[in-house]
Amino acid sequence: MSIAFMDEGEAAAAADLKPLKPLQTWGHSLVPWPAELKGRTGELPLAGWCCPEEGPLALRALARRLLPDLQTTAAAEGKVWLRLEISDTSPAIPQLGDDESYRLEIATAEGEIRLSAPRLWGAQHGLHTLSQLRHGALLAGRTTLPGLRIEDAPRHPWRGLLVDVARRPLPFETLTRLLDGMAAARLNVLHWHVCDDQAWRLASDRHPELAARAGAGFSYSLDQARSLVAQAAERGIRVVPELDLPGHCWALGLARPDLLCPPAPQQAQRGFGIFGAAVDPRQEALYDFIASLLDEWAEVFPDAFVHIGGDELTPEPWRRLGLPLAETQSGYVRRMAELLAARGKRLVGWDELRGPGLPEAAVLQCWRGAAALQADDAPGQDLTLALLRSAGFYLDQFHSAAFHWRTPLSQPAPPSPPLAPGAARWRLQAALTLHLLQAELRCDARGRAQLLLQAQGPGSLHNEVPLHTLSIEGTGTADLPWRLRARGDCDLGELELWCTVVAQGPGEGVLRLGNLRHRCTLQALEPTEDEAAARATTHIAPRPRLLGGEAALWSELVAPAQLDLRLWPRLLAVAERLWSDPAPEAAALESTLPTRLGAAQAWAEQHVGVQARASMQRAWAALCEGDAGDALSLAGLAALLEPAGGYARHHDKKREGRYHLDEPLNRLADALPAESAWALRLNQISLPDACAQLQRCREALPEWQALLQRHARLRPLLPLLPTLAALLDLGLRLWQDLAPGALPAAERAQAQATLHAAAQMVDELVPALVQALQTRLDAL
Incomplete structure (x- = not known):
């Protein structure tokens, strides 16, 4: 059975466009939301656009890709002119703090579209916004674009994406394709995690043993790294490499055992987790090696920052050597800062590095939450250090887009009043x-x-x-x-x-x-x-130097086939938080987030090369052993399911001894987005439509049972079907003939018990209906 309603919400989301009311008009089209958007009189046809043959070639090429019917010409009668005006067109390498602002005017007094920006990067952002506006108007069935004026600039200068290629590498072509998606999301930093316990993925001319002994069969060449940096720079994206030490160094120990605390690793690490390996900070050879490597990296990566890792160091190797932990880490960080400063580089590190030894110019990346940076846990440390936030932005975890969107970047709210004495x-x-x-x-x-x-x-x-x-x-x-x-x-x-x-x-x-x-x-x-x-809340000291943040995509459960599924559309939710946090329209923007993300993902798949939906369909076909009819039926069942949230899948694999590189990522959980778009929309559609869709799913259960029995890799899902039947029956009851307050108390209690029992993991999946039904039950 094919469930046709799976992907039809996009057109409905844009159907209520009204001229000259920016949020109501474009609230279903734009992600990230711009800093200022105002309606203006006039409108322009959506067809017949042309662009003069002037300005940077890369910008005109981007305009043709994002606006497919755009003509480049010297003169044209009766056309809508797209004027691209950039104050500074000189080629440059992007740097922290570049001016990325732009102004987009639609239906100017001259009947034109005018995009102006101080730098190339801002003009590229403006083209992405214009393309999204056009896409939304076409979805709504419009033939004209109403007049608008957008004044836009990012709130935070550092808006990044960490990509882990050390565990599961990405083909170089996939990595470079990712740059277009980052640019579309207005991200400007690729944090390249190239080394970890499992492998050292960046080759070295000075240290060929790294690729030969620590590369686990795949390394990027330095020429590829230079190409990546150049292609990123064309899109206004900085590349920041990570040298993840003093822990996470198992692979390094295979190539240079002399640099690690004994005993050195003897074979490649295939598992995931925290292992008892650490570099020996007493060895001067360690700092000679790092200095040589940084000299090489300085020739490849022009950015002013290098990430030195510093997370999850197990203390046992240093304790066995009789080294005082805090003092040893402080000394190591100080040496690293000196090596970087001598090469004109600034240090970035994970929040465990906070403490003595950090220079004032260092940047701390907070991944463990606000409590990791409490004022009293690092005496004497100056809290004016620049900060990046990654806590709440881990896309390898299976959190909702709304959770990522709500994660605050700015100063936490003041502590709430204490409870009364005697609580x-x-x-x-x-x-x-x-x-x-x-x-x-x-x-x-x-x-x-x-x-x-x-x-x-x-x-x-x-x-x-x-x-x-x-x-x-x-x-x-x-x-x-x-x-x-x-x-x-x-x-x-x-x-x-x-x-x-x-x-x-x-x-x-x-x-x-x-x-x-x-x-x-x-x-x-x-x-x-x-x-x-x-007093339960913790006081967090002021942090005035917040640079922004990074989404993180660790690759324990992310191979190339899952890349776009894990990034999109949730990456856009993080990108909006990094670009426009906080927005004056926050409440309205959050309420429209699912439909805005759906429309934005459809735009990215059409114009930017995102392949999330295609990845899903290929995986469904493989699970159904090439049977196209079964793959279509599986798509309907998949709408009712989503991967278990947070790190539950990771922990389940670890508990069963499957948490390693040899575990194939070929389950249905690997072929689904983090949350079901259909379940998110169930409470937004009319009561008759909701009942009809639930009934169709209920009638499809026998077909789905036969489908699961036919294919070996789907049979572990059979225990889910009775749970789905109970949820669908409950959904039909909650959506039929019930008004607020009409559900008897005993039936309400039974319904709540059904939902609690259903939210359990089966073959790493959870019924997506649970939360939709909980919302409906609470409303009643």
Whole structure:
């Protein structure tokens, strides 16, 4: 059975275009949202555009690609002129802080489209915006483009994407194709993670042993690196390489065992995780090697920054040598900073490096959340260091686009008022896929509650930090049963809690992280004694030098076939946060995010070369062993499913001994986006349409059962079908003949229990219907 409604939301999303109301008119077309967009009188036809034969050749070539019917000519009667005006056309290498602003005017007094910018980079951004506007108008069935004036510039100068090629490399052509997608998302930094425990992927003329012994069979040549830098520069993108030390050096140890603490690795590392390997900071040969490598890199990478890694260092190798940990790291960082400064480079490192030894010009990349940069965890460290944020932007985790979009870049909100003295306290525990999550829940007689999450699981030298604090609302008093429902974002992802507790007794509940739900227990603790102890939120010192942030795509579960599926459309959600955070229209922009991302992805697939949908279809065909009819039927079933959220898939593979490079990425979970677009739209369509779609899915279950039984790689999904049947039956009940307040209490409780039971992982997948039905149940 083919489910035709899978990809039809795009045209509907743009159908309500109205002239001269910018947000209402273009709210379904533009991602990232521009800084200022105003309607103006006049309109221009969508056909018959031409561009003078002047200006930079690369810009005119981009205009022809993004505007396919654009003609380049010296003179034309009755045409709509696209004027490209750049103040500085001299070729240049992009640098941090370049002027990327532009002005786009549609229907000027002369009846033209005028795009003006100080630099080439801004003009390229403007062309992407114009192409998106045209695409949205065509989707809406328009023949004209209403008059507009856009004044736009990025809020943050560093807007990056980390690509991990050390674990699973990308073909060079795929890597360079990625640059067009980055430019379309207005990103301007490619953070190239070229070395890690699994492999050292960048060859070296000075150290050929790196490719020969540490490359794991695939290395990029220095000429390819130069080509990548040149192609990136044409698009206004800087390339920042990462030399990930002093940990994550297993592969380096295969080529240069003399540089590591003993014992040196003996064979290639195929697994993923944190391993007990570290460079020996006592060896002067280590710094000679790094200096030689940096000399070579300086000839290839013109950017002013080099990333030196610094994350997840296991302390045991240094302890075995009797080295004091903090002092040794400080000395290592200081030496690295000196080597970089001698070559005119600035240091970037992960947030574990914060502490003595960092120069004032260093940049810290925060990946462990705001708590990793608390004012009291690094005495004497100047908090004026420039910062990048990656926490909340990990695209290899399976979080929703809305979660990434909501992740704040700017200064956290001030601490919330403390709970009243004597607040009741409980220790909350939930067994996740691999680790035990612990939290403390506090509730006071004023009906307020706070949740403090703590990090659990294997850590490293600097990895034991609090995760997050949520201020939440509950019902009841400290001495009566609490029926608590809380929802918020934390460093682990979206979190939701249902529980019932009493002040001096145990309790139980359900904890949702992403799209999975876990049973949790609560054990009473002694009440808080004073107001200071009850303050749950952490003070974060001011950080005025926020440069921006980076989305991160680690490749444990990302091979070339999954690249576009993992990036799009969520990369656009992060890109908007980096470009225009915060936008005055934030509430309206968030409410339209799914439809805007859908339209923007369709635009990127048509004009930029994004292959997310094509990747999905190829994988479905392979799962169905080339049967086109079965692949079409599988597409319908796939609409109801999504990969397990967060790191649940990673942990499931680790628990079963499948977390390594030899694990094939050929499950249905590898062929789906992070979230179901159909499930996101279910609450946005009319009641009759929702009922009709749910009924069609219910009727398709026998066909899907036969499909799964026919193909060996799909059979593990058979246990999902009874769960889907229960969810579809519940959906039909919730969407039929029910008004708010009409659902009996007993039936509501049963419906909630059905949703809790359904949000479990089967073959690394979760029913996407759960959250859509939860939204509907809450509305009733």
